[in-house]
Amino acid sequence: MTCVLPVVGEDGLTRMVRSCVAGPTFDGTAVRWADVGTVPADCVGAPRTS
């Protein structure tokens, strides 16, 4: 997993959040567990595929 997790913010946007600094405790429902280890395509600043 290392440091960053895809976490949904209060604005509804997903950001890669550093668990070492912004955590280590998050609201579990805000973590996109199924996407851990990836950068979801709808994440803020996600690499563009085209």
Next chain:
Amino acid sequence: MADLATSVGTLGLPTPVLTASGCAAAGRELAPFVDLARIGGVVTKSIMANPRSGRPTPRMAETPSGMLNSIGLQGPGVDAFLADDLPWLLAQGARAVVSVAGGSTAEFVAVAEKVADAAAGSVRPVAVEVNISCPNVANRGLVFACDPVASAEVVGAVREVLPATLPVWAKLSPDVTDVTAIAAAALDAGADALSLVNTTLGMAIDRATLRPVLAGVTGGLSGPAIRPLAVRCVYQVAAAFPGVPIVGIGGIRTGGDALEFLAAGASAVQVGTAIFGDPSAPQRVADELSDALDALGVARVADVVGAAHRPRPTQGDT
């Protein structure tokens, strides 16, 4: 007690120890551990034009006496950085060196122009460090810093859009055959100082899965493992370009490590990887450097800068 004041070209610093880019974001996470106004300066994480999520995980791997990272330049983008992060850092009294990056010369220029606009107001860094260890999208991902022509193009373009009063530091890669050739290109293009060196490319394999440890496959190797390589680059560039301001970077963990870089020709240093294990390292290294200078009977940092280039005393000299 030795006088730690130093200068990088025209820029005066109270101590020669700064943070290295990418190891303290924009300083906020270090503030609980060190007085940001007391250390030499904070070099911010490289900022690009747009927000970036960074690469998938794992992004970091521990290696003998070092670490690999493949973060992918995660960041908020230059607009958010200039609106939120940099003003906060300056409000702490820190000397901020803004690291700029880009996937093209145009992106470097776009970021630098916004930094210049901010600097024209009250959001003024003390210098801009150009991170040319970025893949050049227009040239099959070849890192700018590995090509003297591309290095000069980026450094010259950034220099052109920044005010002459704002020093430009070019941060070079050690992954080249002749670092002095890249240094020459950067200096000819208008760099006011050279930051030596960035990470060197490395890789680790998971011995159970036989797959690369990092999701990005390769990563930048940093930490004490690369210190001799970095000292060598500083020494070679200082020998080739006497008097050119150099900021030494690479595996500095103690005041004695910093002293090596100063003797090789650097007038300031940056502490990076050590921060992850000891967030107080930028201040501690400065304190240890002071002790090391005292032990040598040296009164000022300037007295040891480039000392390794002086002829060895011959027998009978006092």
